Amino acid sequence: MQRNLLKYIWTHSRNQQIWIFVVVVVSMPVYFQMLQLPKLIVNGPIQGDGFDSPGATQSFLTIDLPFSETLFGRTVNLFSGVQFDRQQMLIALCFSFLFAVALNGWFKLYINTYKGKLGEKLLRRLRYELFDRVLRYPIAKARRVKPAEITSVIKDEIEPLGQFFGDAFSSPVFLGAQALTGLTFLFLQNTMFGIITLAIVLFQAWIIPLLRRRLLELGRQRQQTARKLSGRIGEYVQGMDDVHLHAMSNRARENIWQMLRRIVVIRFELYQRKFQVKFLNNFLIQVLAFIFYLLGGYLVITGRMDLGALVASIAAYKDLPAPIKGIIDWDQQRLLNQIRYEQAVEDFANTHIMPGARQEASETPVEPIKDGFSFDHVTVLDAAEQPVIQDVSGAISRNEAVAIVGNADSGAEHLAEMLARLLVIGSGRIALDGQDLERVPERLSGQRIGYADSNIFFAGGSIRTTLAETLPYTEGSPPIIDEDSKNTEFRVYENEPIPAKAGVLEDESFGREINAEWPQGDTSEHLLSIMHRVDLYDDVLEYGLLRRLGDDADDDIKNGIMEARRSFASDQSGAQMKGAVEFFDPAKYSQELTIGENLIFGTPVDQAFSPENLPSNNSVRGLLDQAGLLSELFDIGVEIARNNIELFGDLAEDSTLLQRSGGPSPERLQEMRIALEKLDGKTSKSADEADRDTMLALAFEYCEAQTRFGLVDDAMQSKLLTARDSLRTMLEKEHSGAVAFLDPESFNPALSVLDNILFGRIDARRIGARERVLKAIKTLLETSGVSDTVFHIGLSYDVGNGGRNLSTNQAQKLKIVRALLKKPDIVILNRALSALESGERMKIIHEVVRMGAENGQRHMGVICVPLDNGGWKDFDRILLMEHGRIVSEGSPEKVSERLEAMAK
């Protein structure tokens, strides 16, 4: 990787840099004109130079051939111009000025935009290149680096470079030319002054790098400390459990504080140095003026120099400081950015990365593995240079099921990791189908070899995307950047230079997040069978039950769910379920729901109709008032408050009984007490607005089954039912779609699949009712044929950051599903399913081994490093390992004695 920033910029944006320079040069005459014209306007038309007589005219837009006087000895006039009188001239010049201003502005706009775009695109390239390298880090290195530090480098550290890219070449060339012109001009005016100026500039060029040395060192330190800071913050966030468990928070504070302090110290010194250098620069340049005045003045007074020459020299000098200062600033930027760049890419460039060919995509489908692995005198060393595998030779065919058996220090799991290339071998050779494993492209190993260990990390996303990302993709792939950056011609000015898509899933129906029917693809069928085998089907099905179907759900699914609802309801008459669920019935008041829920009798879509907003909802209140219910509900509210005070009024505020009973909070109780005192005897009409709202809110959230104050009698129930009907009529007319009503005959998109089937509340008074109901529903789904669909919906379940929404059991099973879904030729199970209880684990592994040999012929090789002693008969061959060596191998019968000895 290129370590010199300027070279890097030049390599990747040569043409653009030249273009910027050309545009800058072209814009200069316009700029000059913009400065020149005001002088012409004042001198000419305003002061009247050249317009001495009233009728005098001057020519405008005269164009002479440049350098014609030098070349031909006379002015060659190309265009004699237009004759204007004084007023016409004023107007013409002013408009010319306006034109020059606009044109100059446009040039500035163009140049700045162009530079910005160039910077961003080059930055994009650099970031891509760095990430490309991370993807090709050797596995050991990738495990060692701190994620937050890498992120910090790619995201933040190189960010300021973007500002510099556009100015990298045009700025110094342009400023240099300006300075050189100034200097030459000065020399022409007065050689002595020229020499003095040159001397001062050379002195600057010598002293400033000296002063800067410390500055650059500080820049380096600043970057390193900042990177360490982000690494450390990342560590603390990742290990937050430990921070709390071991009360390390203050230690963390101290640690981070020290780092922040250090950064301030560095930055402060950096500022000091920076401004010191600036001060010196400015000072030296102004010293020149001092010398000019003093020396020049002295010479003029003593008559050794004439005044005109001094004035001309000073005039020539005045154009010098700005470009010199610009060059010095640019150089400082260059050095700081060079360091920033060096620091950022250092670690990336020093790491020996995998050859790009190993990850290259290809349009030809990969060939299946024919023979399998062979390894020859392989030795693997651990981080402490101790051998974990010693001089192991052998072969594992793709047509056999092999168990590699050994205890924790036997090297069995290292052997499995080594075959999966998660471990780099120290010496010896491993081959796959005769080809050196090092050279096997990842797309082959990735598609034809499945691997699962006890790791439970998932990057996030839904279960479906988690699965889909491991499946083979069709052609098309982003570039892999070669060591010398050739072959990867992403030109800077294409809009989307990288074909960023790595193709599409071969089985396209699988990856889509859809609510429609279960995809009919091959992958889906295969997934179902695997999910059943590893016993994950039911878990996903449950996730599916708890999800809501979108509005766009397929009618067939809705019908299937409605079918399930009907059969569940009719099944309720069976002895098993009796009374476990209270069904929603629009013609019945439900004791399990609050008064508010009973009124609305549906799921609010518009938040104005949510339970907590209901009491203050004007249209609901108006309707209740009309029915005369508002005052009755107010009375119920008062009654609830009274009951609560009676029950809990005597309890101490911190009473655990109060907290545990699910009664109101002390604050709420206090609120009720105050409201009651204020209300004393008042009716709904005469009460305060606020108190009335409090009481109504109490009434709306009152649930008879929960609180049992016996406040909703039959008469009240029928009134509420009437109100429910008129509310529904009103809502359908005026707020269509605000509430998804509970209708036994139609699917409710605002409810989860489970609630849609259940269409009621599970009786909380029955122990274990929920489990029984769930089980019954699952059976029902199975018989009504929508089970797979609900399972499919469940695949949209979010696995969470790092897979944390999954239990360890589920995550480990999902790892196996991923390993199997791609239909590998060989699957490696390396102490997989460690979180499962032994019996279940052995059952699943047995299933997997058997799955590879259907119809009596083995089509998928299995390499298993088991956790349990037993189930040997499943395997064709057993490798016994001890202390990094294979000590025995053969059929299960052959090594049975040693196996038993080992088990003891």
Next chain:
Amino acid sequence: MSTLNDDVAMLRKVPLFESVDPSKLKLIAYTSTQLVFDDGEEVFSQGSNGTSAYLIANGEADILSDSGDKQVVVATLGTNALFGEISAFCDVPRTASVRAHGPLTLLELKRENLMELIGEFPDVAVEVIRELARRLAHTTSDLAHVLDKQNSG
């Protein structure tokens, strides 16, 4: 569905709570949980650890004692009967199994709530002590009676 007042009325019929102030009984009722069992469903089994006392709100419950391999019904309790209160007051395993005899509705009184109540209202404690003492006297006289019989027999 029973209301709190129904439950209070029921609690008052239980000797243990007979003389406890009605407002406190209401609190007991409020903190209790209703449970429903179908015929033959087990409420708890002998030897298990439990910390709740139960009051039969509706229905009947069989008290079963393990005898060898099978269980023998030693008693059948009806509405308003309280059981399991021994485990509720002190840490002893259930001395018998209880099973629903027909549909059964129970009021579960949790130990921590009972204890809290006693802690908060000493009056309740006095009533409970009085009742337990009365029971002890009863049991003692029963025992004396049995011993008498044994001696004379």
